Amino acid sequence: MPYPDSPGGRGRPALSFAPEEPERTVASALARCVSVDPARFAAVHWGQTPLLSRADELPNQSGFCDLLSPADADELLSRRGLRTPFLRVAQDGVLVPATRYTGGGGAGAEIADQVLDEKVLDLYAGGATLVLQGLHRTWPALIDFTRELGWALGQPLQVNAYLTPAGSQGFATHYDTHDVFVLQVDGAKHWRIHPPVLADPLERQPWGGRADEVSATATEAPTLDVLLAPGDALYLPRGWLHSAKAQERSSLHLTVGVRALTRYTLVEELLALAAEEPRLRATLPFGMDISDPEAVEPELTETVQALQDWLRRVDPAALAARLRQRAWPAARPAPLQPLAQTAALDALDPDSRVTPRPGLRWQLTPVGERVTLRVFDRAITLPQMCAPALRAFLAGEVSRVGDLPGLADDTDRVTLVRRLLREAVAVPAQGHGPNRPDGGAAGD
Numbered sequence: 001m002p003y004p005d006s007p008g009g010r011g012r013p014a015l016s017f018a019p020e021e022p023e024r025t026v027a028s029a030l031a032r033c034v035s036v037d038p039a040r041f042a043a044v045h046w047g048q049t050p051l052l053s054r055a056d057e058l059p060n061q062s063g064f065c066d067l068l069s070p071a072d073a074d075e076l077l078s079r080r081g082l083r084t085p086f087l088r089v090a091q092d093g094v095l096v097p098a099t100r101y102t103g104g105g106g107a108g109a110e111i112a113d114q115v116l117d118e119k120v121l122d123l124y125a126g127g128a129t130l131v132l133q134g135l136h137r138t139w140p141a142l143i144d145f146t147r148e149l150g151w152a153l154g155q156p157l158q159v160n161a162y163l164t165p166a167g168s169q170g171f172a173t174h175y176d177t178h179d180v181f182v183l184q185v186d187g188a189k190h191w192r193i194h195p196p197v198l199a200d201p202l203e204r205q206p207w208g209g210r211a212d213e214v215s216a217t218a219t220e221a222p223t224l225d226v227l228l229a230p231g232d233a234l235y236l237p238r239g240w241l242h243s244a245k246a247q248e249r250s251s252l253h254l255t256v257g258v259r260a261l262t263r264y265t266l267v268e269e270l271l272a273l274a275a276e277e278p279r280l281r282a283t284l285p286f287g288m289d290i291s292d293p294e295a296v297e298p299e300l301t302e303t304v305q306a307l308q309d310w311l312r313r314v315d316p317a318a319l320a321a322r323l324r325q326r327a328w329p330a331a332r333p334a335p336l337q338p339l340a341q342t343a344a345l346d347a348l349d350p351d352s353r354v355t356p357r358p359g360l361r362w363q364l365t366p367v368g369e370r371v372t373l374r375v376f377d378r379a380i381t382l383p384q385m386c387a388p389a390l391r392a393f394l395a396g397e398v399s400r401v402g403d404l405p406g407l408a409d410d411t412d413r414v415t416l417v418r419r420l421l422r423e424a425v426a427v428p429a430q431g432h433g434p435n436r437p438d439g440g441a442a443g444d
Contacts, residue, residue, distance in 0.1 A: 028059065028148075029145060029148035029149040029151075029152055030149060030152040030153070031058070031059050032058060032059065032060050032064075032183075032233070033053070033058075033149065033181045033183065033233050033235065033256070034051055034053055034181075034233065034235060035051070035053035035054065035057035035058055035233075036051065036053075038152070041235075045235060045237075046179075046237075047179065047200070047237050047238075047260070048237060049237065050193055050223070050224055050234065050235060050236050050237070050240060051234070051235040052224065052226055052232070052233075052234050053232065053233040053234070053235075054231075054232055055229065055230065055231025055232050056231075058231065058233060060231075061231070062231075063184075063185065063230045063231035064183045064184070064185045064230075064231065064254060065185055065186070065230075066141060067141050067142055067145055067183070067185070067254060068132075068135065068139055068141065068142060068161055068185060068252075068254060069185065069186070069252075070163075070185075070186050070250075070252055072139065073130075073132060073161060073163055073252060076132055076138070076139070077115065077117055077120055077130070077132075078117040080138070081105065081109065081114055081115075082114070082115040082132075083102070083111070083113050083114055083115065084098045084102055084113045084115075085098075085133055085134075086115075086132065086133050086134050086138060087101070087115050087120075087130065087131065087132060087133065088130075088131040088133060089101055089120070089123055089128050089129070089130055089131070090128065090129045090131065090170040090171055091123070091126070091127060091128040091129070091170075093169075093170075093171055093172040096123060096128060098113065100119065100123065101115060101116060101119040101120050101123055102114060102115055102116060102119075103116050103119070124163070124165060125165070127165050127167075127168045128165070128168075128170075129162060129163065129164045129165070129168060129169075129170025129171075130162070130163040130164075131160055131161070131162055131163075131170070132160060132161040132163070133160050134158065134159075134160075135159040135160065135161055135254075136157060136158055136159040137332075142159050142254075143334075143335060144334070146158075146159055146256070147331075147333070147334055147358065147359040149181075149256065150331050150359075151359065153258060155258050155259060155260050155261070155331075156258075156259045156327065156330035156331035157256055157257065157258055157259070157331070158256075158257045158259065159254060159255070159256050159257070160254070160255045160257070161185075161252060161253070161254050161255075162244075162251075162252070162253050162254075162255060163250065163251070163252050164187075164189070164244075164245075164246040164250060164251045164252075165246060165250050166187075166246055166247070166248055166249045166250050167245070167246060167247070167248075168245070168246050169243065169244065169245040169246070170244075171243065171244075172218075172243060173192070173194070173214055173215070173217075173218035173241050173242065173243040174207045174214060174241065174242070174243070175196065175197070175198075175201065175207045175214065175238070175239050175240060175241050175242070176236070176238055176239075176257070177201045177202060177203045177205065177206060177238055177239075178203075178238050178257045178258055178259050178260065179235070179236065179237050179238050179257070179258040179260060180235070180236050180255050180256060180257050180258065181233060181234070181235050181255070181256040181258075182228065182233065182234040182235075182236065182253055182254070182255055182256075183233050183253060183254040183255075183256065184228040184229060184230055184231065184232045184233070184234075184251075184253045185230065185252040185253055185254060186230055186250075186251065186252040187230070187246060187247065187249050187250050187251035187252060188227055188228060188229050188230075188246070188247045188248075188249075188251060189227070189228050189244045189245065189246055189247065189251045189253060190225075190226075190227050190228075190244065190245045190247060191224065191225075191226050191227075191228055191234065191242060191243070191244045192218075192222040192224070192225055192242065192243050192244075193222055193223050193224035193225075193226075193236065193240055193241065193242050194217050194218060194220065194222050194223060194240070194241035194242070195217070195223055195240065195241070196239035196240055196241065197210050197213040197214055197217055197239075197241070198210060198213075198239055199239055200237075200238060200239055200262070201238060201239045202262065202264055207241075214241060217241055218241060218243070223240075227247070228244075228253065238260070259330060261323070261327060265323070265326070266319065266323075269319055269322040269323060269326065270311070270314065270319065272322065273314065273318055273319065273322065274307065274310060277306065277307075277310045279302075279306035279309075279310070280303065280306050280307065280310065284299055285299070324363070324374070328361050328375075328376040328377075329376055329377055331359075331361070331376070332359070332376065333357045333358060333359035333360040333361070333376060334357060334358035334359045334360075336357060336424055336427050340428065341421060341424070341427065341428070344421055344427075344428040345418060345421050345422060348401065348414055348417060348418055348421070349401070349414065350400075350401050350402030350410040350413060350414060351400065351401070351402060352400070352401045352417070352428070353399045353400050353401070353428070353429035354393075354399060354401065354417055354420070354421065354426040354427065354428060354429055355396070355399055355426065355427060355428075355429045355430075356393065356394055356396065356425065356426060356427075357424060357425060357426065357427050358427075360375060360376070360425065361375065361376050362374065362375050362394055362425070364387070364390060364391065364394065366384065366387065367381075368384075369383070369384050370382065370383060370384055371383070371384050371386060371387045371390065373390060373425070375423075375425060378423070380419070380423055380425070382416070382419070385406060385407065385408075385412075386406070386407070386416055387406070388405045388406030388407075389404040389405055389406050389407055389413065389416055390416075392404060392405050392406075393417075393420070393426070399429050401413050401414060401417050404416065404417070
């Protein structure tokens with residue numbers, strides 16, 4: 001639910017998510033990945049230590065095939081017209097050039113980088129690992145699951161699938177610069193986990209810069225030496241070293257990457273805001289020898305003092321606005337259907353029912369006689385009289401257009417909802433779309 005505004009609606013902005021993610025659905029998304037309750041996971045494991053969760057400790061005893069099965073992977077590789085970079089191929093720890101498995105798409109698709117199934121077959125049969133990337137954008141079950149899990153974690157996510165032939169290992173020991181949930185779908189993989197050589201690495205600190213340390217640590221006794229079977233899950237914080245090898249038959253696992261924000265993120269955005277401080281924009285002295293520590297020292301002292309003085313005056317709202325602009329576009333809300341959305345616009349009336357777009361982040365801010373609704377990719381300005389209706393709608397309190405509070409008549413209500421539909425803030429409520437006698441959207 002949003003933060004309440006102060007009396008008169010002139011207080012801090014209301015900030016929330018659309019209420020279409022039932023708590024049980026969000027909780028179940030996390031529960032599918034970890035065998036401990038959320039509070040313990042947050043206190044003991046999140047960003048700190050690995051967690052192995054066996055299939056019999058997780059609620060979904062059928063495993064993860066509902067998210068992406070081997071047959072689904074085959075469909076993606078053969079019938080969906082994949083292009084790079086939605087597929088990577090690795091062999092003997094090295095990425096295979098895309099030209100070895102892509103080419104022209106045939107008549108009507110005269111492009112040069114479509115994935116060619118016969119070339120993929122040759123590489124996979126020869127021991128190469130296939131990495132299906134960006135599945136949180138291309139495969140329906142994972143689009144929904146990622147949105148629900150991202151809601152539970154409060155972080156943007158990405159999903160890759162790794163298909164490894166029997167006895168093969170796609171990548172040497174390495175670490176990731178983001179946390180991961182490994183979900184074993186099919187087959188088995190032997191994982192060796194070692195502690196970090198660099199705690200909490202940033203994206204600009206990949207493992208290649210510490211290859212010698214990584215290789216040396218990989219020769220030591222692992223912290224975890226486990227075989228993941230179908231339905232097992234493994235959480236790894238960023239920086240933990242790992243390698244994985246398929247066993248007697250091929251393996252398919254999903255890796256859910258968590259692009260966590262860090263305190264260094266705050267530093268980066270503070271530096272961007274610091275460009276507004278005149279003392280920090282001042283030119284260095286004429287003729288200064290920047291290689292001379294004695295010449296640099298007084299300028300460093302003045303710069304540090306200016307930065308300290310400026311930091312004491314930083315407006316948290318300005319920093320939060322920059323963080324919002326950075327983070328919100330990385331976690332898209334649920335997909336919408338442009339054709340059904342247009343049909344709903346055409347058929348809209350006071351009896352129509354609409355709902356906030358699932359997974360939508362929003363912020364409602366009064367500005368004089370207007371109110372600004374910020375969502376993940378835009379800001380929408382509306383008359384202040386719309387504020388009560390917007391709050392009720394976005395909080396999930398009202399779905400029937402004619403019941404929206406605070407507006408003069410149904411004409412105003414329909415006009416507001418028409419704008420929300422057109423701006424992809426609202427979607428037709430399930431079972432109440434146009435073009436069917438029962439109110440369902442055509443084709444659902």
